[in-house]
Amino acid sequence: MSKMGESQRIYSANPADYKLLEEVGNGASATVYRAIFLPRNNVVAVKCLDLDRCNNGNLESVRRETQTMAWVDHPNLVRAYCSFVVGRNLWVVMPFMSVGSCFHAMKKAHPDGLEEMEICFILKETLRALDYLHRQGHIHRDVKAGNILLDNIGSVKLSDFGVSACMFDSGDRQRCRNTFTGTPCWMAPEVMQAETGYDSKADIWSFGITALELAHGHPPLSQYPPLKVLLMTLQNEPPRLGDKKFSKSFKEMVAMCLVKDPKKRPTAEKLLKHSFFKNAKPPELSLKKLLAELQPPLNPVKPLQVQDDESAQQLPAKTASLPAEQEEISTSMYQKGISAWNFDIEDLKAQASTLVIDSDADADDDETMQSSPVDNCRDGFTTVEQFKQVLQMNC
Numbered sequence: 001m002s003k004m005g006e007s008q009r010i011y012s013a014n015p016a017d018y019k020l021l022e023e024v025g026n027g028a029s030a031t032v033y034r035a036i037f038l039p040r041n042n043v044v045a046v047k048c049l050d051l052d053r054c055n056n057g058n059l060e061s062v063r064r065e066t067q068t069m070a071w072v073d074h075p076n077l078v079r080a081y082c083s084f085v086v087g088r089n090l091w092v093v094m095p096f097m098s099v100g101s102c103f104h105a106m107k108k109a110h111p112d113g114l115e116e117m118e119i120c121f122i123l124k125e126t127l128r129a130l131d132y133l134h135r136q137g138h139i140h141r142d143v144k145a146g147n148i149l150l151d152n153i154g155s156v157k158l159s160d161f162g163v164s165a166c167m168f169d170s171g172d173r174q175r176c177r178n179t180f181t182g183t184p185c186w187m188a189p190e191v192m193q194a195e196t197g198y199d200s201k202a203d204i205w206s207f208g209i210t211a212l213e214l215a216h217g218h219p220p221l222s223q224y225p226p227l228k229v230l231l232m233t234l235q236n237e238p239p240r241l242g243d244k245k246f247s248k249s250f251k252e253m254v255a256m257c258l259v260k261d262p263k264k265r266p267t268a269e270k271l272l273k274h275s276f277f278k279n280a281k282p283p284e285l286s287l288k289k290l291l292a293e294l295q296p297p298l299n300p301v302k303p304l305q306v307q308d309d310e311s312a313q314q315l316p317a318k319t320a321s322l323p324a325e326q327e328e329i330s331t332s333m334y335q336k337g338i339s340a341w342n343f344d345i346e347d348l349k350a351q352a353s354t355l356v357i358d359s360d361a362d363a364d365d366d367e368t369m370q371s372s373p374v375d376n377c378r379d380g381f382t383t384v385e386q387f388k389q390v391l392q393m394n395c
């Protein structure tokens with residue numbers, strides 16, 4: 001029997017078998033809890049998606065996410081043990097990743113970026129996940145540190161398949177996708193230009209941006225509003241890893257990912273053979289220091305609150321001690337910056353109607369693109385239509 005089959009057998013679809021403990025994270029449509037699977041007394045994560053909060057588009061994303069999580073079978077991907085409906089929620093049971101995301105780990109331990117040895121290991125594991133997904137005809141479409149989860153023994157798993165896509169969706173293998181989705185700072189230029197279409201190489205670009213994110217603590221252009229990020233990504237030279245402290249092979253690997261022509265980017269399989277990844281050390285060496293610094297683990301973000309007298313089916317009450325509350329405020333403010341990038345056409349329209357591009361406000365960022373033709377566009381557009389015209393003129 002396949003691993004998936006085994007786990008389906010082990011984990012029941014009965015909510016009474018799960019005791020939800022504390023909240024360990026929340027996203028746009030879901031809250032994630034650490035939980036105990038009572039029949040085996042083992043720790044799992046349960047993602048509770050509020051179906052009432054989903055409009056049609058979100059429901060499609062929930063369907064896609066749970067479907068993908070159910071079939072993936074790779075050590076570097078978060079898969080669903082099982083999923084079932086509880087009242088107005090969909091519960092997805094999955095492995096518990098005690099450290100949380102690399103984004104949280106970095107924010108907590110090294111806000112200015114991780115060390116090369118740590119990055120090398122995390123990226124290699126992530127690339128293995130991408131290689132697997134791409135071989136299955138899938139594109140993840142949202143590769144970023146916030147979607148790479150870690151546990152306390154150094155396992156690395158890529159998560160969040162909410163916007164992933166299958167190249168076989170219409171029955172036949174499609175040559176490319178053309179939906180404008182993802183998160184602008186990490187988004188490949190061809191994804192922004194919907195008419196050109198894109199394929200799994202879009203993930204390789206996002207992977208290169210994630211490398212810069214892990215190296216500096218933030219992705220390039222993170223200080224700009226989405227529209228400006230889109231313009232700068234399309235018009236400027238790709239960002240580079242410039243810092244002296246990083247090796248030549250790391251810089252070279254990043255440069256290979258961040259080539260504007262997707263055809264010239266390597267596949268995940270080819271990239272795995274790059275000399276940078278030959279130096280990857282096992283987690284007990286590469287992540288030892290980082291994991292020690294993160295003790296106690298980042299999760300829970302909410303204090304442990306075992307509910308002896310409540311049904312396991314009820315979601316834990318949301319109370320928090322002061323430090324946890326402060327941590328939560330800080331996390332949510334930080335995340336707002338990240339979540340705010342989640343592409344939403346209505347958001348962009350609203351922003352576009354008010355945006356005046358101010359080149360003087362450009363912060364210096366050594367990995368950020370050089371001279372900026374976008375500056376020529378300042379005051380140049382105020383609506384999405386004008387924005388599109390600018391794209392047509394310049395790209």
Ligand SMILES: Nc1ncnc2c1ncn2[C@@H]1O[C@H](COP(=O)(O)OP(=O)(O)OP(=O)(O)O)[C@@H](O)[C@H]1O
Nearest residue numbers: 024025026027028029030032045095096097100101
């Ligand atoms: N298996 C897990 N183990 C531990 N923590 C997890 C797990 N899955 C998710 N988390 C935590 O919960 C947070 C939110 O989870 P997730 O990103 O899946 O929610 P989402 O609603 O899909 O988010 P988004 O807003 O990015 O779409 C993650 O950033 C992570 O910190």
